[in-house]
Amino acid sequence: DISSLYQDDGYLFFNIQPIEIQVDEDSVDVEMRITEGEQANINKVIVNGNTLTSDHVILRELRTMPGQKFSRSNIIRTQQELAQLGYFDPEKISIKPEPNPAEGTVNIQYKLEEKSSNQFELSGGWGGFYGFIGTLGLTINNFSLRKIFKEWRPIPQGDGQKLAIRFQSNGPRFQNYSISFTEPWLGGKKPHSFSVSLSHSLQAGGAFLGSVVTAPTSTTQSMQVTSATISFGRRLTFPDDRFTMINSLSFNRYKMNNWGIIPGFSSGISNNFSLNTTISRNSIDNPTYPRSGSSITFAVNLTPPYSMFMDRNWSDLTSAQRYEFVEYHKWMFDNSWYLKLAGNLVLRASSHIGFLGTYTDKVGSSPFERFVLGGSGMTFNNVILGVDNIALRGYPDQKITPVEYINGVKSTSGGVAYNKFVLELRYPISLQPSATVFVVTFAEAGNNWGAVSDMNPFDLKRSVGLGARIFMPAFGMLGFDYAWGFDNYPGKLQKGVEGQFHFTIGQQIR
Numbered sequence: 102d103i104s105s106l107y108q109d110d111g112y113l114f115f116n117i118q119p120i121e122i123q124v125d126e127d128s129v130d131v132e133m134r135i136t137e138g139e140q141a142n143i144n145k146v147i148v149n150g151n152t153l154t155s156d157h158v159i160l161r162e163l164r165t166m167p168g169q170k171f172s173r174s175n176i177i178r179t180q181q182e183l184a185q186l187g188y189f190d191p192e193k194i195s196i197k198p199e200p201n202p203a204e205g206t207v208n209i210q211y212k213l214e215e216k217s218s219n220q221f222e223l224s225g226g227w228g229g230f231y232g233f234i235g236t237l238g239l240t241i242n243n244f245s246l247r248k249i250f251k252e253w254r255p256i257p258q259g260d261g262q263k264l265a266i267r268f269q270s271n272g273p274r275f276q277n278y279s280i281s282f283t284e285p286w287l288g289g290k291k292p293h294s295f296s297v298s299l300s301h302s303l304q305a306g307g308a309f310l311g312s313v314v315t316a317p318t319s320t321t322q323s324m325q326v327t328s329a330t331i332s333f334g335r336r337l338t339f340p341d342d343r344f345t346m347i348n349s350l351s352f353n354r355y356k357m358n359n360w361g362i363i364p365g366f367s368s369g370i371s372n373n374f375s376l377n378t379t380i381s382r383n384s385i386d387n388p389t390y391p392r393s394g395s396s397i398t399f400a401v402n403l404t405p406p407y408s409m410f411m412d413r414n415w416s417d418l419t420s421a422q423r424y425e426f427v428e429y430h431k432w433m434f435d436n437s438w439y440l441k442l443a444g445n446l447v448l449r450a451s452s453h454i455g456f457l458g459t460y461t462d463k464v465g466s467s468p469f470e471r472f473v474l475g476g477s478g479m480t481f482n483n484v485i486l487g488v489d490n491i492a493l494r495g496y497p498d499q500k501i502t503p504v505e506y507i508n509g510v511k512s513t514s515g516g517v518a519y520n521k522f523v524l525e526l527r528y529p530i531s532l533q534p535s536a537t538v539f540v541v542t543f544a545e546a547g548n549n550w551g552a553v554s555d556m557n558p559f560d561l562k563r564s565v566g567l568g569a570r571i572f573m574p575a576f577g578m579l580g581f582d583y584a585w586g587f588d589n590y591p592g593k594l595q596k597g598v599e600g601q602f603h604f605t606i607g608q609q610i611r
Contacts, residue, residue, distance in 0.1 A: 103135075109175075110140070111141055111142070112139075112140055113171045113200055115135070115136065116138070117135050117136075118133075118134045120133075138202075140205070141200065141207045142171065143166065143167050143169050143171060143207060144167060144207060145209075146167060147209070147211065148160070148210075148211045149210065149212050149213065150189075150212050150213035153258055154189075154243060154259050154261070155260055158243075159213075161292070162183060163179050163182075164179045165209050179211075180196060184386065184387055185385075185388055186261070187242055188242070188243050188261075189213045189215060189216060191387045191388075192532055193212075194213060195211070195213075196209065197210045217574035218242040219241050219242060219243070220238075220240040221239055234271040235270060236268070238267035238268065239265070240263070240577070241265075243258045244256075244260065245258055245259045245260035246260070246282075246284075262283060262284050274304070276302065279300035280298065280300075281297065292335065296330075296331070296349075298328075299328070300327070322360065323358050323360065325354075326354070326355055327353070327354045327356075328354075330351040331349065334347035343382050344382045345380070345381055346378065348378050349376070349377045349379075350375075350376055351373075352373065353469075353487075354370065354372055356370050357370075368421070369421035369424075370425070371427050371469065372425065373426075373427040374405065375402050376402070378400070379400040381399070383396050383397075385439060390447075390539060391449075392439060392445065393439055393440065396435075396437045398433070399433070401431070402430070402432075403431075404427060404428045405428065407426045408428060408464045409461070415463040424467070427467050429457055429467040430458045430459075430460070431455070431456070431457050433453075434452075435451070435453045436452055436453075437450070445528065445529050446528050448524070452520070452522050453519075453523075453547075456518040456556070457471060457518070468514055469487040471489070472491055472515050472516045472517070472549055473488050473490055473499040473501070473516070474519060475499050475500040476498030476603060478491055478492030479498075479605060494545060494603050495545075495563075495565070495566055495584035495585050496562060501549050501591075502514075502591065503551035503591075517551060518552070518555070518556045520548065520556070520561075523543060524543065524545070526543070534574065536572070537570075537571070541570065543565065543568075544563070544564070544565045545564055548560055562586065562588045563586070563588055566582050566584025567584075568580060577606065578606070582602070584600070586599050586601065
């Protein structure tokens, strides 16, 4: 520990030697003989092994630059930053200091091994009433826009940008198209990110009314959601430099035609303009199989308070008129902590809280952007557009939701407040970059309420289970879980404990 303090201040040639100078009955006197030496400056930084990733993508993440004083903690932090990129095998990142005591300098050599970071998604899932839903997607995590007309190997890569294209469909009843692009270093000088995304979803034939799914009466029965988002982000230096802040401006357009999710509002158009600010801190050591560190995210989503400057008699308006412009304020908090217990056995503890608020009681809670809990949290299971799907293993998809009555009509369009807690033990079977495999056993509990005042952190739906995760570079993280839920939920038919199988794609945040 003393060595770490000295080496963080440039004393690479520091040496400490404990000497027992006296032994007297039950006591020992120990003298620490310290040789500080000169502070070492970094002479050269050498990077090897990046056969695909451009040099500037790596160099901008380094915290050890020529001319700086040697710092052990900066080397460790650089190793974490390179692992977080996702372009290199984190188990094979090698850092070798090459000291030169005669000149008081040190060369630092980073040896990297590229791994495939692009993901091709070809999958399917059973979506309850909507049947089989197929997914086709391509995510290029190390994309290069400047090489698009110059170099294809087989696609333009190497500049650290991200391009994602995704399509989901089961035919005419459900379709989803999305495309997004992210530049993590806008302008190339500072870590200011820029991203833009577009999506369009269609859900048709067979609307949800209360807890009953009605049979499709015509092909015009539908809901469409068109979304566009533009985001700017930057790294913060306070409270420390692991924090990032992202500000985004979003527009969502909900178009409903004979749709029965919201009582009294079966046809019409709602517009949602919102400003989102997300502050997060990430200190995990490995994005694929974390052994230490934490990930904390706080997000607030605000729409303009239309009701405060619109001169309307809100009590006389129809639902279509009331929700022409959606207003709300939405707050989310997610955090996960990782602790190595023994060897590669890791404990993950996480908590998740969210609520949807109103500016005034005259308008009431937004019918959109609510929460539904249960199942895997994947959007292709029992699809309901315009809500946040929160996983809760051990229960059917989207079944943990409060029952409300709007104008005397039963509605299960989602809750306005939820919380969830998870404890998970993980152990790896393989940490090879070609296929990282680990098994999990978990206990989790959560619930969903129709009003913030009804929130009770002790009134939770509990479950336990076990499963496995398989990370393959071409497909991302695949999850398989079997869990048992212990508590009742709306619409439960049988008594006692139920078992549920869940399939997930990607790292689940909530």
